[in-house]
Amino acid sequence: MMECNKLKRVDIIFCRKGFDLFEVVEKALSRDPDDLISDMIDSGLKGRGGAGFPTGLKWKLARNEEQDEKYVVCNADEGEPGTFKDREILDQVPEKVFGGMAICAYTIGAKKGYIYLRGEYNFLIPKLTEKLEIFNRSLKQIGLDFTIRLRSGSGAYICGEESALFESMEGKRGEPRNKPPYPTVQGYLGKPTVINNVETLVYAFMISRIGPEAFKEMGTKDSRGSKVFSISGDTPRPGIYELELGMTVEDFVNEFGDGDTKAVQVGGASGGCIPRKDFPNTIIGYEGIPTGGSMMLFNSSRSMYNVLHNYLEFFTEESCGQCTPCRVGCQQLLKGIESVKKGDRPPSYLRELVKLAKTMKIAAKCGLGQSVANPFVSIIKNYKEEIIH
Amino acid sequence: MSEYKVNLKINDIPVTVDAGTTVLEAAKKLDFKVPTLCYHTDLCIAGNCRVCVVEQVGAKTLIASCATPVSEGMEIRTNSKLVRQARKHIIELLLSEHNADCTKCYKNGKCELQDLASEYRIGDHAFLDLVGGRLGMVDELSPSIIKDDSKCIRCQRCVKTCAEIQGVSALTVAYKGDRQKISTFLDHPLVEVICTNCGQCVNRCPVGALVEKNYVDEVWDAINDPQKFVVVQTAPAVRVAIGEELGYEPGTRLTGNLVTALKRLGFSSVLDTDFTADLTIIEEGTELLTRLKKVLVEKDDSVKLPMTTSCSPGWIKFIEHFYPDFISHVSSCKSPQQMFGALAKTYYAQKKGIKPESMVVVSIMPCTAKKYEADRPEMRSSGFKDVDYVLTTRELGMMIKQAGVNFQNLDESPYDSIMGESTGAGVIFGVTGGVMEAALRTVYEIVTGREVPFNNLNVVPVRGMEGVREATLKIEGCQPEWDFLEGVELRTVVAHGLANARKVMQAVKEGKSEYHFIEIMACPGGCLGGGGQPIPTNPEIREKRAKAIYCEDENLPIRKSHENPEVQLVYEDFLGSPNSHLAHQLLHTHYTERERF
Amino acid sequence: MTDVKKIINRTIREYGKERQALMPMLQAIVQVKNHLDDGDMIAVAEALNLSAAEVFGTASFYTFLDTEPRGKYIIRVCKTISCHMAGKDEIIKVLEKHLRIKVGQTTRDNMFSLLTVNCLGWCHKGPVMLVNDDVYPELTPKSAIEIIESYISRK
Numbered sequence A: 001m002m003e004c005n006k007l008k009r010v011d012i013i014f015c016r017k018g019f020d021l022f023e024v025v026e027k028a029l030s031r032d033p034d035d036l037i038s039d040m041i042d043s044g045l046k047g048r049g050g051a052g053f054p055t056g057l058k059w060k061l062a063r064n065e066e067q068d069e070k071y072v073v074c075n076a077d078e079g080e081p082g083t084f085k086d087r088e089i090l091d092q093v094p095e096k097v098f099g100g101m102a103i104c105a106y107t108i109g110a111k112k113g114y115i116y117l118r119g120e121y122n123f124l125i126p127k128l129t130e131k132l133e134i135f136n137r138s139l140k141q142i143g144l145d146f147t148i149r150l151r152s153g154s155g156a157y158i159c160g161e162e163s164a165l166f167e168s169m170e171g172k173r174g175e176p177r178n179k180p181p182y183p184t185v186q187g188y189l190g191k192p193t194v195i196n197n198v199e200t201l202v203y204a205f206m207i208s209r210i211g212p213e214a215f216k217e218m219g220t221k222d223s224r225g226s227k228v229f230s231i232s233g234d235t236p237r238p239g240i241y242e243l244e245l246g247m248t249v250e251d252f253v254n255e256f257g258d259g260d261t262k263a264v265q266v267g268g269a270s271g272g273c274i275p276r277k278d279f280p281n282t283i284i285g286y287e288g289i290p291t292g293g294s295m296m297l298f299n300s301s302r303s304m305y306n307v308l309h310n311y312l313e314f315f316t317e318e319s320c321g322q323c324t325p326c327r328v329g330c331q332q333l334l335k336g337i338e339s340v341k342k343g344d345r346p347p348s349y350l351r352e353l354v355k356l357a358k359t360m361k362i363a364a365k366c367g368l369g370q371s372v373a374n375p376f377v378s379i380i381k382n383y384k385e386e387i388i389h
Numbered sequence B: 001m002s003e004y005k006v007n008l009k010i011n012d013i014p015v016t017v018d019a020g021t022t023v024l025e026a027a028k029k030l031d032f033k034v035p036t037l038c039y040h041t042d043l044c045i046a047g048n049c050r051v052c053v054v055e056q057v058g059a060k061t062l063i064a065s066c067a068t069p070v071s072e073g074m075e076i077r078t079n080s081k082l083v084r085q086a087r088k089h090i091i092e093l094l095l096s097e098h099n100a101d102c103t104k105c106y107k108n109g110k111c112e113l114q115d116l117a118s119e120y121r122i123g124d125h126a127f128l129d130l131v132g133g134r135l136g137m138v139d140e141l142s143p144s145i146i147k148d149d150s151k152c153i154r155c156q157r158c159v160k161t162c163a164e165i166q167g168v169s170a171l172t173v174a175y176k177g178d179r180q181k182i183s184t185f186l187d188h189p190l191v192e193v194i195c196t197n198c199g200q201c202v203n204r205c206p207v208g209a210l211v212e213k214n215y216v217d218e219v220w221d222a223i224n225d226p227q228k229f230v231v232v233q234t235a236p237a238v239r240v241a242i243g244e245e246l247g248y249e250p251g252t253r254l255t256g257n258l259v260t261a262l263k264r265l266g267f268s269s270v271l272d273t274d275f276t277a278d279l280t281i282i283e284e285g286t287e288l289l290t291r292l293k294k295v296l297v298e299k300d301d302s303v304k305l306p307m308t309t310s311c312s313p314g315w316i317k318f319i320e321h322f323y324p325d326f327i328s329h330v331s332s333c334k335s336p337q338q339m340f341g342a343l344a345k346t347y348y349a350q351k352k353g354i355k356p357e358s359m360v361v362v363s364i365m366p367c368t369a370k371k372y373e374a375d376r377p378e379m380r381s382s383g384f385k386d387v388d389y390v391l392t393t394r395e396l397g398m399m400i401k402q403a404g405v406n407f408q409n410l411d412e413s414p415y416d417s418i419m420g421e422s423t424g425a426g427v428i429f430g431v432t433g434g435v436m437e438a439a440l441r442t443v444y445e446i447v448t449g450r451e452v453p454f455n456n457l458n459v460v461p462v463r464g465m466e467g468v469r470e471a472t473l474k475i476e477g478c479q480p481e482w483d484f485l486e487g488v489e490l491r492t493v494v495a496h497g498l499a500n501a502r503k504v505m506q507a508v509k510e511g512k513s514e515y516h517f518i519e520i521m522a523c524p525g526g527c528l529g530g531g532g533q534p535i536p537t538n539p540e541i542r543e544k545r546a547k548a549i550y551c552e553d554e555n556l557p558i559r560k561s562h563e564n565p566e567v568q569l570v571y572e573d574f575l576g577s578p579n580s581h582l583a584h585q586l587l588h589t590h591y592t593e594r595e596r597f
Numbered sequence C: 001m002t003d004v005k006k007i008i009n010r011t012i013r014e015y016g017k018e019r020q021a022l023m024p025m026l027q028a029i030v031q032v033k034n035h036l037d038d039g040d041m042i043a044v045a046e047a048l049n050l051s052a053a054e055v056f057g058t059a060s061f062y063t064f065l066d067t068e069p070r071g072k073y074i075i076r077v078c079k080t081i082s083c084h085m086a087g088k089d090e091i092i093k094v095l096e097k098h099l100r101i102k103v104g105q106t107t108r109d110n111m112f113s114l115l116t117v118n119c120l121g122w123c124h125k126g127p128v129m130l131v132n133d134d135v136y137p138e139l140t141p142k143s144a145i146e147i148i149e150s151y152i153s154r155k
């Protein structure tokens, strides 16, 4: 039996009481960068943007690159359907995000930082600009040569993918790059870059304050700490909640479900769909089902065909379009379930489509195309009848 | 190359390669072929078609072998079950968005996607047909190039070609997702944008989405019309490349066979563009000397130096769009093709007693831009369209096959006379640096009375495949009438590929380089790498064609344009002197400023 | 100087003439004009030494950098799953009826364009729409119309 926790609310991300922002930053800057990195590694913090790469290790890799020019980029492109926590974080506690960036800049030796904010959140720009000005000035005062600037997206989900984001910042189409090289080696403008999710940066900041031990105490072995969840769909309590990692979907549904939950989509459109029968034995975390925080609940009134159809439309439009498996694969999956629904193709065609989705998972160039199989296979597997009839 | 070595295994066979080598190259070293589509040796790596995926043992996903560098201890499988399934799926997906009407396709039999489909035995269409809406999205308005979006598989080779090799970026990728497509500015027709018609994109399109506009049927009709006298001219680079259309190795010289084949096809007379290449040297060389005199002696600032060559119509369109302020720097000489057309319907017609209106001039060119050039309104100085039809080397290959001419067994024949005689200097027009070399051979000799000071006339400094090559030639011991050139260091530069042309022009524009004479060829390698040449193209193939051209030069008895007896004759009998009034009327032209967009 | 020229110069001052200035430049133009026309893209291309095709290719990648003419107010209704479940279809229907246009169209007086978009990041408060940069969550058919009316009276 895997280790799991009970559902527990936590207040780290949004908490503002009991400390002074700049004191935390100043204290961090008085320490050896290597110590900061070992704290980060020790805390077990993994990226909260979806991919779950260990944050300390990422910083260390960038630190080890011998280059004058390095960058820290905050990924605020939050485009995953069902995710809205980064907006709230940037709205409520932007200084903590800036603080995380400053600490990262200090550890890796970067002088410039950028926040890539999705165009849909343009309304945040005036406030963020104002706060950034103050923050940048204060950084100068405490003697850190690091400036944060704002860059906007313009409506393209794929620009949340780190290398596509760099392309976009460079004034190009947001088409993901080949990897390797990874961002820590060649990121923005080909220079070593740490790119972290908004939430990751706040945790990094807070680990500097509360120490790795306090963070590590929460969660499970593979999923340390807590996480901010964006909860929507058929729930009486939609919204943003910070919860300890490692609970089961069952626990989660008991808290947030409407009593009639038939499935939970964990991790947004690109995540997996957990059917009711799997609620008790699915852990929310890297050992079970990882998530960037999106939790969408469906009750029994929902047609999973409509759900899947909606996701596939999303991917078909939002694929950058450069690679074959994703560009054409998404269209085939979408048209494919339509044709089965209409009876133009036999139900057995779904098997072909599942195989195709599996090819996309291993052959697409980036995470977008690779993850279409997650919802596709899990929904087809568990709700075949709803797809066919 | 890198000093670090990397050890890996491909299909269980160990191999050691330099660090930085891609998995694809390493596999090739072991003679494992991995199929590719978006990959092209001339271009930066895209890694987007995914046809080249292979399995890396222990990795979560397959990897694109073209885009992944080797790493120590890597174990690769190029033909595992997983790989085969994925590859087949990818090919099926490409076919599902491709208008696979193969039998009706211009590229039938020469299509990389078709080859893959047949290798992987793609039978019944496994997936749904997605071509639908793109059927009929064909741009046929350009006289040079046809763009058919329903055939496009979005490998982006054309876009990269246009940007990286040509620096033009007339083509782009537009939109995203299912709407993503290869487009011009706002999807305007190619004729209405900055496309130079160079056809380099055509050379690299793996399918039939970008092809030359074909005029083979029109030419057959002319040949079959008893009322018509059909003259054909062949460009220098065709003779070293036509073989590739007919099963020969790249770089096979086939001049004599080519002439015989053209006769068998039924052309009334088979003449040589090399003849007008020689003539170009006389006209252009004279123009250069005149400009030098006006600038250096008469201080006439209406006359511009450096002077650039004008024989590459892709380059002409490029400068008209991008450096309109420098149009006066371009030699006013028409290209050899157009000089030929103008003379054919005047001089040749008179000499042979043929009515110019019944004459049809066909040219066989390594070039798609020549099709556009022949259509320019300026190119009617004979009173008729000087060149009626321009065929690419590829189209000629098609005609030879259609006519059932067995090329291999043909005897060699010489070109007809007049306008069939040429020199080594004319032949090297087909390779980058060749016009410069030919010009130097003549100009130096006119000025000094002595041969150009290079062993065996080979002006080595202007040769090679480096993108931009500068060379300086000191002029010493001038004839009295040229003494203003005594001791002058003639500064020249040669560039091929328009991205390189842009570098040179930018340097000129910014006043960073003071050249006297600039040779520019729009295509990589010069005409031998032209947009109408056999496909595929790559540095090795171009190198072989170049070698063949230089070999052709060395084997000709006359190697200096001014010694071409037929060129001497045309001045005596018809034109008078170089740059004469009549010469200006027939052999020179003017250029048009164009929008930058 | 035209507005667009001014915007271009201002962006260059802030972001330089490198390609990194492209997105901010296009965004600034769209902020004012709601879309990019041929002339705008040509001017931008000229300013940044790009081809017009490259500018178009980049702009057309981004949903918000419209290369088609749009009205003064662009309404973008979220169509992704949570908003779908929360009733976005109904919102779209009343908007279509009220504005007498279909999704994708612009009203005759060039005031409103009605579009749908992918997830806007307000899934807990769907259905939601943007009118230019302003967000309107928790829409009901009634509130949607009131919002539109408030723009009409703003004129």
Ligand SMILES: Cc1cc2nc3c(=O)[nH]c(=O)nc-3n(C[C@H](O)[C@H](O)[C@H](O)COP(=O)(O)O)c2cc1C
Binding pocket: A046, A047, A048, A049, A050, A051, A052, A053, A055, A075, A076, A077, A078, A079, A080, A157, A158, A159, A160, A161, A162, A163, A195, A196, A197, A198, A200, A201, A366, A367, A368
């Ligand atoms: C299609 C796609 C979209 C993504 N969108 C986002 C996003 O909106 N925000 C984000 O932080 N990470 C996103 N990512 C993940 C990033 O590529 C990257 O892993 C992340 O920003 C790293 O930060 P972290 O380590 O702090 O999670 C996306 C990845 C893919 C493949």
Ligand code: SF4
Binding pocket: A158, A175, A176, A318, A319, A320, A321, A322, A323, A324, A326, A327, A364, A365, A366, A367, A368, A369, A370
């Ligand atoms: S997987 Fe999709 S989004 Fe990613 S590179 Fe390929 S086409 Fe673009």
Ligand code: FES
Binding pocket: B035, B036, B037, B038, B039, B046, B047, B048, B049, B050, B051, B052, B053, B064, B065, B066, B067
């Ligand atoms: S050849 Fe490697 S991805 Fe296309």
